[in-house]
Amino acid sequence: MPKSKKTATRFTGAASGRVTAREVAARLGISTMTVSRVMNKRSNVDEKTRRLVLAAAQELGYRPNHIAKSLVLRRTHTIGVVVPEITHSFFPEVIRGIEEEAYRSRYHLILMHTAESIEREKDAILTLESKRVDGILLSTAQSVADADFYKEVVQLGMPIVFYDRCAHGIGASCVSIDDEESARRITNHLIGHGYDPIAHLSGPQRVSIGLARLRGFKQAMAEGGMVVRDDLIVEAGFHESDGYTAMKKLLDRPREAWPRAVVAVNDPAAFGAIKAILERGLRIPQDIALVGFSDDIRAALMPAPLTTIRQPAYEIGKQAALKLISVIEGKSLVVEDIVVKAEEVIRESCGCVKKNEPKVA
Amino acid sequence: MPKSKKTATRFTGAASGRVTAREVAARLGISTMTVSRVMNKRSNVDEKTRRLVLAAAQELGYRPNHIAKSLVLRRTHTIGVVVPEITHSFFPEVIRGIEEEAYRSRYHLILMHTAESIEREKDAILTLESKRVDGILLSTAQSVADADFYKEVVQLGMPIVFYDRCAHGIGASCVSIDDEESARRITNHLIGHGYDPIAHLSGPQRVSIGLARLRGFKQAMAEGGMVVRDDLIVEAGFHESDGYTAMKKLLDRPREAWPRAVVAVNDPAAFGAIKAILERGLRIPQDIALVGFSDDIRAALMPAPLTTIRQPAYEIGKQAALKLISVIEGKSLVVEDIVVKAEEVIRESCGCVKKNEPKVA
DNA sequence: TTGTACGCGTTATCAA
DNA sequence: TTGATAACGCGTACAA
Numbered sequence: 001m002p003k004s005k006k007t008a009t010r011f012t013g014a015a016s017g018r019v020t021a022r023e024v025a026a027r028l029g030i031s032t033m034t035v036s037r038v039m040n041k042r043s044n045v046d047e048k049t050r051r052l053v054l055a056a057a058q059e060l061g062y063r064p065n066h067i068a069k070s071l072v073l074r075r076t077h078t079i080g081v082v083v084p085e086i087t088h089s090f091f092p093e094v095i096r097g098i099e100e101e102a103y104r105s106r107y108h109l110i111l112m113h114t115a116e117s118i119e120r121e122k123d124a125i126l127t128l129e130s131k132r133v134d135g136i137l138l139s140t141a142q143s144v145a146d147a148d149f150y151k152e153v154v155q156l157g158m159p160i161v162f163y164d165r166c167a168h169g170i171g172a173s174c175v176s177i178d179d180e181e182s183a184r185r186i187t188n189h190l191i192g193h194g195y196d197p198i199a200h201l202s203g204p205q206r207v208s209i210g211l212a213r214l215r216g217f218k219q220a221m222a223e224g225g226m227v228v229r230d231d232l233i234v235e236a237g238f239h240e241s242d243g244y245t246a247m248k249k250l251l252d253r254p255r256e257a258w259p260r261a262v263v264a265v266n267d268p269a270a271f272g273a274i275k276a277i278l279e280r281g282l283r284i285p286q287d288i289a290l291v292g293f294s295d296d297i298r299a300a301l302m303p304a305p306l307t308t309i310r311q312p313a314y315e316i317g318k319q320a321a322l323k324l325i326s327v328i329e330g331k332s333l334v335v336e337d338i339v340v341k342a343e344e345v346i347r348e349s350c351g352c353v354k355k356n357e358p359k360v361a
Numbered sequence: 362m363p364k365s366k367k368t369a370t371r372f373t374g375a376a377s378g379r380v381t382a383r384e385v386a387a388r389l390g391i392s393t394m395t396v397s398r399v400m401n402k403r404s405n406v407d408e409k410t411r412r413l414v415l416a417a418a419q420e421l422g423y424r425p426n427h428i429a430k431s432l433v434l435r436r437t438h439t440i441g442v443v444v445p446e447i448t449h450s451f452f453p454e455v456i457r458g459i460e461e462e463a464y465r466s467r468y469h470l471i472l473m474h475t476a477e478s479i480e481r482e483k484d485a486i487l488t489l490e491s492k493r494v495d496g497i498l499l500s501t502a503q504s505v506a507d508a509d510f511y512k513e514v515v516q517l518g519m520p521i522v523f524y525d526r527c528a529h530g531i532g533a534s535c536v537s538i539d540d541e542e543s544a545r546r547i548t549n550h551l552i553g554h555g556y557d558p559i560a561h562l563s564g565p566q567r568v569s570i571g572l573a574r575l576r577g578f579k580q581a582m583a584e585g586g587m588v589v590r591d592d593l594i595v596e597a598g599f600h601e602s603d604g605y606t607a608m609k610k611l612l613d614r615p616r617e618a619w620p621r622a623v624v625a626v627n628d629p630a631a632f633g634a635i636k637a638i639l640e641r642g643l644r645i646p647q648d649i650a651l652v653g654f655s656d657d658i659r660a661a662l663m664p665a666p667l668t669t670i671r672q673p674a675y676e677i678g679k680q681a682a683l684k685l686i687s688v689i690e691g692k693s694l695v696v697e698d699i700v701v702k703a704e705e706v707i708r709e710s711c712g713c714v715k716k717n718e719p720k721v722a
Numbered sequence: 723t724t725g726t727a728c729g730c731g732t733t734a735t736c737a738a
Numbered sequence: 739t740t741g742a743t744a745a746c747g748c749g750t751a752c753a754a
Contacts, residue, residue: 018435018493018518018747020746020747020748021747021748022747022748030724030725031724031725031726032725032747032748032749033724033725033726033748033749034723034724034725036748036749037723037724037749040749044723044724045723045724046723046724049723049724061513061517063487063490063491063517064491064747064748065432065491065493065746065747065748066488066491066492066493066748067428067431067432067437067492067493067746067747067748068432068730068746068747068748068749069747069748069749070428070730070748071426071428071429071432071729071730071731071732071746071747071748072729072730072747072748072749072750073730073748073749073750074379074730076428078471081472086453086456086457086460087453087454087457089450089453089658091453092447092448092450092452092453093448095447095472095474096447096448096474099447099472099474103474103481108471108473108488108492109471109472109473110439110469110470110471110472111442111456111460111470111471111472112469112470113456113457113460113464120464126424127427127469129424130424130425130426130427131427131428131469132379132426132427132428152422156422156424157379297450297658297659298658298659298662301659301662301663302662379731381730381731381732382731382732383731383732391740391741392740392741392742393731393732393733393741394732394733394734394740394741394742395739395740395741397732397733398733398739398740401733405739405740406739406740407739407740410739410740425731425732426730426731426732427732428730428731428732429730429731429732429733429746430731430732430733431732431746432730432731432732432733432745432746432747432748433731433732433733433734433745433746434732434733434734434746435746723754724753724754725752725753725754726751726752726753726754727750727751727752727753728749728750728751728752729748729749729750730747730748730749730750731746732745732746733744733745733746734743734744734745735742735743735744735745736741736742736743737740737741737742737743738739738740738741738742
């Protein structure tokens, strides 16, 4: 041994209360490298020593320190997941999809909830960069203003994939359903049944999906030869209360100005609209027909079971994770928009079916 | 000086593509310690150099490396959250509570989903230990067998707080509602209305809440002078399908063996039971009365709006995070069971109210 | 098959 | 107010 030991080695578990590879090695009179090799399942270790190390590790309660490992390998095997609204049932399903895929590839998740706040979102991204996650999955907050911020993230070399609510044109991939096309299809349903006029409770126009669904609505109207009346497009929001307020605003007008049918930007907004409609003593769909978007767990249980678009949330999460991981691992270099197919769920609220199905799914 | 468009020019190797404190320091001809002091808002830095450092950091796109920081400080400022079932609406609410409290104290969350599997749960805990989280919040998987495993976690010095589904007697705190007492109260409701006999669709008896709710049921029955018949206690499960199967089993018996009322272990199970009851053409509560547990978001929307117990999920998450953080920071040394108050929500399914409230909340 | 030297990026400590 | 040095616990690249 050439050099004198300057290391005042702790033999007991000392300060951090944590056992290190050095202690496992010391216990057996071997080097830490052998311990390292065993823990990483390298083949070039004698079977006998391998078993000794494993036993000692077990006995001492050794847990390899991923922090130190990450520092040297410059990989954390961790993905940052930024969620704007954890309560909305759509996102937990997305998370489940992400989680399943991450688990399969042995990645872990750091969860950041922005509560729809752009400030918290920026903060979340900075934190994730500092935590050196290998990549980020992000759905933008409603209040998103500048894509420049996202662009900087991309330029700094952080792999990022957007899901559901995307920022386009900044060199990042996006996984979502075809919001525009889906909104077009479901609007067509109402048009096809002869309802006129048709109103739209829109989402915030800052948010990609709010914009896309409005576009789909307008396109269907144009194709159907309907007049798009600005006074029948009410910018609402994604929450039940938003839909309630917006619908009430419509119903506060004179009766002849009421819409005959309504396309809500999502199901919660539709629920609010339903409430407003029923409060007036009106019937759905006889007086006003209605469709939503997202197939919320409650949609089938409404007094008028809601016709809506089913968003395959799990699939979106899965695809997003899949894409991100392949970007991280250098297996995928193209920036792309991945579109997951959404399907219509026809129920009674649009007046398109007559049969009374049992309400419990 | 206005912003440069292309930030982050790497000078040295920096294979990870990441700017380090060394590079910021080199740029200014100072030491990394000064950079460190500035980033950590230490007071003993000259105001002028402080500004220079901040400017250089900004320009280079420097993000302090939390990994390295964690290694030396032996603190990650991260909490591991283990969730058995992310889809059940209860847990996202808990997570929101945890997240809010963690955010307030500047902690971050690593989310682990066990999908009710004990294997994945063990794996999750080992990973969290390796990731050196500062503490763990855990709700046990249904298949939990040995508390010994949890005990080892505690003995290794990892702060851990259980929530909702707890492991007792191992020196860890627990945050939950008073399941036994709540089950007792809601069963009492049925007894008070003269229903007899009363059945219980129980949860798995391996899980703390399954056990506690059964105890509460039995206690109420005993206090009410009712006979507890083993054949009317059916071990079901927490899912809708479990409740459906269990209820069908009851209804497959001769009519005189049917219960007059049913206490379901939770709302999803109650939903399944409702389905089974309605399929037979029976009415709720006229033929069979029913109560659930948890106030699922769908409870009010059932054909027979469900009387249930509201679990303050957000509050549970908040309390659990609060307790864990104070344990981590050495401000709380006692092991305790924290009980969050749950309240009954009386709706029509128990036949206790007559008025027909609007179904949309 | 096993071990040694060094570096990953940061902070505590002590000296200047 | 600032800087030099030594950890933190591990893996890479070599040497033995």
